[in-house]
Amino acid sequence: MLSTALLIAFVLVALGLLATVIRLLLGPSRADRVVALDLITVQLVALSALLALSSDDTAFMDVGLVLALIGFLATVAFARYLESGPEPTGSGVRVRQVERDRDTATGPLGQRDGGLS
Amino acid sequence: MNAELFAAIAVVVGGAFTAIAGLGVLRFGDVFMRMHASTKAGTLGVGSIMIGTAIGASGEGAIARAVLIIAFILLTAPVAAHLVGRAAWRNGTPLADDGEVIDEWRDGRDGRAGSSRRDGHDGSA
Numbered sequence: 001m002l003s004t005a006l007l008i009a010f011v012l013v014a015l016g017l018l019a020t021v022i023r024l025l026l027g028p029s030r031a032d033r034v035v036a037l038d039l040i041t042v043q044l045v046a047l048s049a050l051l052a053l054s055s056d057d058t059a060f061m062d063v064g065l066v067l068a069l070i071g072f073l074a075t076v077a078f079a080r081y082l083e084s085g086p087e088p089t090g091s092g093v094r095v096r097q098v099e100r101d102r103d104t105a106t107g108p109l110g111q112r113d114g115g116l117s
Numbered sequence: 118m119n120a121e122l123f124a125a126i127a128v129v130v131g132g133a134f135t136a137i138a139g140l141g142v143l144r145f146g147d148v149f150m151r152m153h154a155s156t157k158a159g160t161l162g163v164g165s166i167m168i169g170t171a172i173g174a175s176g177e178g179a180i181a182r183a184v185l186i187i188a189f190i191l192l193t194a195p196v197a198a199h200l201v202g203r204a205a206w207r208n209g210t211p212l213a214d215d216g217e218v219i220d221e222w223r224d225g226r227d228g229r230a231g232s233s234r235r236d237g238h239d240g241s242a
Contacts, residue, residue, distance in 0.1 A: 001121060002124060002128075005125030005126070008129050008132060009128045012136040013135045013162075015136045016136040019136075020138075020143070020155075023151070029148060029211070035148060035155050039139065039159050043159070045163055046162060046166045052176075053128065053173050056176060058174060058178055058182060061174075061179060061182035061183065064182075065182055065189070069189065075200065076197065079203075083204040085208075086209060
């Protein structure tokens with residue numbers, strides 16, 4: 001029974017991975033690709049856990065643990081890269097108008113100026 | 118037997134949520150909706166698969182590793198999503214064009230919060 005469940009789970013995770021890879025290829029913005037890469041890492045962690053269960057080898061769990069650690073670092077680095085500038089011209093992404101002179105520390109309600117008061 | 122049944126159910130449910138996360142990332146309209154799918158459904162899917170693995174696996178240390186992975190993903194997924202979302206918004210990444218767009222950060226700046234500012238430094242009219 002567990003082997004049947006594992007087979008179903010493998011197929012489902014593979015389908016999710018396929019959809020995420022399609023989004024990674026399609027884009028269109030850089031943020032979309034970063035989100036897709038992040039989800040791919042998470043799905044690979046799930047896949048390694050399934051492998052650990054099917055092969056009865058806990059070494060695959062270590063792989064998942066390391067993947068989770070590395071994936072977080074990669075996402076943080078990609079987010080820094082995203083924030084470093086607007087979309088490159090010619091990428092086909094229609095960029096919203098954002099006022100770039102805003103202070104980085106202000107939140108949605110402008111807390112720095114006591115926006116809630 | 119009972120534990121095996123529970124592990125099987127948890128693994129299938131986790132796989133389903135992981136597939137739903139992928140589907141959401143593929144089909145949703147803009148970055149922020151996609152992040153909603155990837156962060157929440159993805160975390161739940163991995164967590165469920167980890168629970169199933171911890172119960173079903175017989176090797177030593179499987180439970181400890183599963184708990185570690187769950188804790189780590191629960192800690193880092195919101196942080197990563199927040200970072201990417203903030204970067205995407207500040208970058209001007211386009212929002213979905215389906216007529217129901219609410220951009221609270223910008224609206225809050227020009228509207229409610231802007232009107233409550235005392236120093237008059239907000240750029241709105």
